[in-house]
Amino acid sequence: MKKPLTAKAIYSITPFTLLDYPGKTACIIWFAGCNMKCLYCYNPDIVLGKGKIDFENVLSFLKSRKGLLDGVVLSGGECTMHKNIIPFIEKIKALGFMVKIDTNGSKPLVLKELIQKKLIDYAALDFKSLPETFEHITQSDWFSEFEQSFSLLMDSVIPFEIRTTYHSSLISESEFIKMIAYLETRNYEGNYYVQHFMNNVPTLSKLENSDKKIRLKDFSTTKIKVIFRE
Ligand code: SF4
Numbered sequence: 001m002k003k004p005l006t007a008k009a010i011y012s013i014t015p016f017t018l019l020d021y022p023g024k025t026a027c028i029i030w031f032a033g034c035n036m037k038c039l040y041c042y043n044p045d046i047v048l049g050k051g052k053i054d055f056e057n058v059l060s061f062l063k064s065r066k067g068l069l070d071g072v073v074l075s076g077g078e079c080t081m082h083k084n085i086i087p088f089i090e091k092i093k094a095l096g097f098m099v100k101i102d103t104n105g106s107k108p109l110v111l112k113e114l115i116q117k118k119l120i121d122y123a124a125l126d127f128k129s130l131p132e133t134f135e136h137i138t139q140s141d142w143f144s145e146f147e148q149s150f151s152l153l154m155d156s157v158i159p160f161e162i163r164t165t166y167h168s169s170l171i172s173e174s175e176f177i178k179m180i181a182y183l184e185t186r187n188y189e190g191n192y193y194v195q196h197f198m199n200n201v202p203t204l205s206k207l208e209n210s211d212k213k214i215r216l217k218d219f220s221t222t223k224i225k226v227i228f229r230e
Helices: 044-048 055-063 085-094 108-116 131-138 143-154 173-185 212-216
Strands: 010-017 026-031 071-076 098-103 122-126 160-166 190-196 224-229
Touching: 010 044, 010 055, 026 055, 055 085, 071 085, 085 098, 085 108, 108 143, 122 143, 131 143, 160 173, 173 224, 190 212
Parallel strands: 026 071, 071 098, 098 122, 122 160, 160 190, 190 224
Antiparallel strands: 010 026
């Protein structure tokens, strides 16, 4: 008999969004906890807090949304670090929803299984920075795992996006240009979304305001379109 999905891994649910799954109506499942501690993280409560909702309760909620939503976004926190994430997504897929994951790329083995089992339909992969600043920004040592996750998505047929949160005191303009060059060396083509750090919101670490002048320039190349997001 399969184990019930009783662990309380979920911090909260956003019942409806038009913004977080490209072209789809969706809800967002926020997983508690993260194996990174990015200095600029906007979700300190979720990253440092405990889960309050178990998988079975989320599945009951999703059953009530069948036919009303196209997809489910698994965000957090870091969804791929949770035990039972694979059987949980299997159940979401069995209900007929499309699944998007937001991931920091630290769990390539989990990502590989999700891809092989055709359990995800879209992925948003964080590109935190290059190795020189990765550890400082994320307070973790997962760059090589990020690279493996990036390769897995590049080799798959799953649509995905690469995205970075930009803070001027954490990533200089010249480093940012090197990040775009890195994506080119990895043969990435398409949109590169850059979310500028939002000044004056609670974050994991207290940061000075970020200078927004980088947004005034066009960093796009022939293969990569750099798109700044709010
Ligand atoms: S911003 Fe960093 S710490 Fe916050 S949820 Fe994402 S990976 Fe985790």
